[in-house]
Amino acid sequence: MRATVLGTGSWGTTFAAVLADAGCDVTVWGRSEAVVRQIRDQHRNEAYLPGIDLPRGVTATTDLGAAVADARLVAVAVPSQVARATLAPLAGSLRSDAVAVSLMKGVELGTDRRMSEVVAAALGLPDERVAVVSGPNLAREIARRQPTATVVASTSDETARLVAGAIASSYFRPYTNPDVVGVELCGAVKNVIALAVGISQGRGLGYNTMATVITRGLVEITRLGLALGAAPETFPGLAGMGDLMATCASPDSRNHTLGGHIGRGMGLDEAIAATGGTAEAVKSCRPVLELAQRLDVEMPITEAVVKVLYEGLPVDQLAPMLLARPHRAEAVRR
Numbered sequence: 001m002r003a004t005v006l007g008t009g010s011w012g013t014t015f016a017a018v019l020a021d022a023g024c025d026v027t028v029w030g031r032s033e034a035v036v037r038q039i040r041d042q043h044r045n046e047a048y049l050p051g052i053d054l055p056r057g058v059t060a061t062t063d064l065g066a067a068v069a070d071a072r073l074v075a076v077a078v079p080s081q082v083a084r085a086t087l088a089p090l091a092g093s094l095r096s097d098a099v100a101v102s103l104m105k106g107v108e109l110g111t112d113r114r115m116s117e118v119v120a121a122a123l124g125l126p127d128e129r130v131a132v133v134s135g136p137n138l139a140r141e142i143a144r145r146q147p148t149a150t151v152v153a154s155t156s157d158e159t160a161r162l163v164a165g166a167i168a169s170s171y172f173r174p175y176t177n178p179d180v181v182g183v184e185l186c187g188a189v190k191n192v193i194a195l196a197v198g199i200s201q202g203r204g205l206g207y208n209t210m211a212t213v214i215t216r217g218l219v220e221i222t223r224l225g226l227a228l229g230a231a232p233e234t235f236p237g238l239a240g241m242g243d244l245m246a247t248c249a250s251p252d253s254r255n256h257t258l259g260g261h262i263g264r265g266m267g268l269d270e271a272i273a274a275t276g277g278t279a280e281a282v283k284s285c286r287p288v289l290e291l292a293q294r295l296d297v298e299m300p301i302t303e304a305v306v307k308v309l310y311e312g313l314p315v316d317q318l319a320p321m322l323l324a325r326p327h328r329a330e331a332v333r334r
């Protein structure tokens with residue numbers, strides 16, 4: 001199968017390798033001539049995946065139209081906030097049987113749209129030709145072919161199976177799931193929770209605090225997802241608890257790392273620069289909170305992250321603020 005990945009960052013490049021290892025003929029599109037040349041000529045992407053040899057079957061281009069021209073599968077791995085603008089020139093130009101795959105874990109600022117909604121709208125595709133791939137999928141581990149599993153979500157079982165077949169290999173195991181809303185929300189909101197865990201660790205707090213933030217974070221994710229019509233089974237699954245655990249535990253996670261910098265006293269801009277790469281929670285925490293407020297869903301950890309990043313709440317006030325909330329029963333539902 002001919003497959004194209006848009007984005008030569010850590011996940012786009014790794015996903016291209018996953019597709020190639022699964023037998024696809026793969027092109028990656030990127031805007032940086034230097035990165036594209038290195039992928040094409042040296043089979044490396046030192047800026048994003050230092051020390052990793054890429055499969056020889058992966059080629060690269062800066063020509064967006066040419067990249068997608070014959071592709072049956074087009075995967076999108078640019079930062080969520082630039083996805084719509086990146087895809088706009090391709091509207092209506094994909095093969096008539098092409099499917100698009102969102103690899104992004106954010107929510108669009110200004111519209112509060114999930115990324116599969118943005119992809120479908122920007123490319124002019126019906127929902128059935130769009131899928132989401134999300135799970136405990138830290139790029140640097142997968143680039144080293146360490147085994148993991150993932151979820152392929154689509155409203156169309158045929159599309160989900162097509163994508164699952166295109167990425168399955170000896171180290172990457174896909175499960176299909178029709179719950180696109182739940183899978184996507186899990187991916188976006190776990191970044192906010194990982195940022196909160198990073199803050200707590202940056203403050204020098206230990207495993208009890210971490211476990212509390214992860215567990216109550218999963219409650220927040222579940223509440224919002226259920227209010228949006230997601231399936232309850234998705235939240236304890238790979239795209240929910242699985243990805244939450246990976247991101248909150250790994251020092252490779254950019255969201256977690258950025259939270260650590262904030263916890264140790266850096267300002268937001270300084271923390272973004274020190275982290276490098278795309279930490280989606282920085283932009284997505286506000287649209288997530290907006291979605292929750294519109295649906296009257298309580299998300300105190302997300303709200304606290306927004307207050308620290310954007311409303312000047314001193315970082316040492318975060319835990320006292322959360323713990324001072326009225327006592328209540330431990331229930332997921334409101």
Ligand SMILES: NC(=O)C1=CN([C@@H]2O[C@H](COP(=O)(O)OP(=O)(O)OC[C@H]3O[C@@H](n4cnc5c(N)ncnc54)[C@H](OP(=O)(O)O)[C@@H]3O)[C@@H](O)[C@H]2O)C=CC1
Pocket residue numbers: 007008009010011012013030031032035048077078079080082086103104105106137138139140276277278280
């Ligand atoms: N890394 C990971 O482990 C995983 C990431 N994801 C998700 O995948 C998505 C992409 O993340 P990731 O690959 O890690 O990000 P990176 O920061 O590693 O790479 C970002 C990529 O997007 C490009 N880019 C940045 N800004 C623009 C722009 N304005 N227009 C066009 N292209 C742009 C960059 O190009 P340039 O080099 O030219 O700046 C680069 O190719 C995110 O939503 C993330 O949450 C999902 C699962 C795992």
Ligand SMILES: O=C(CO)COP(=O)(O)O
Pocket residue numbers: 105135136137138139191194243246247252253254255256278279280
């Ligand atoms: O989504 C990820 C792992 O599944 C990657 O997490 P970060 O974006 O925080 O690095």
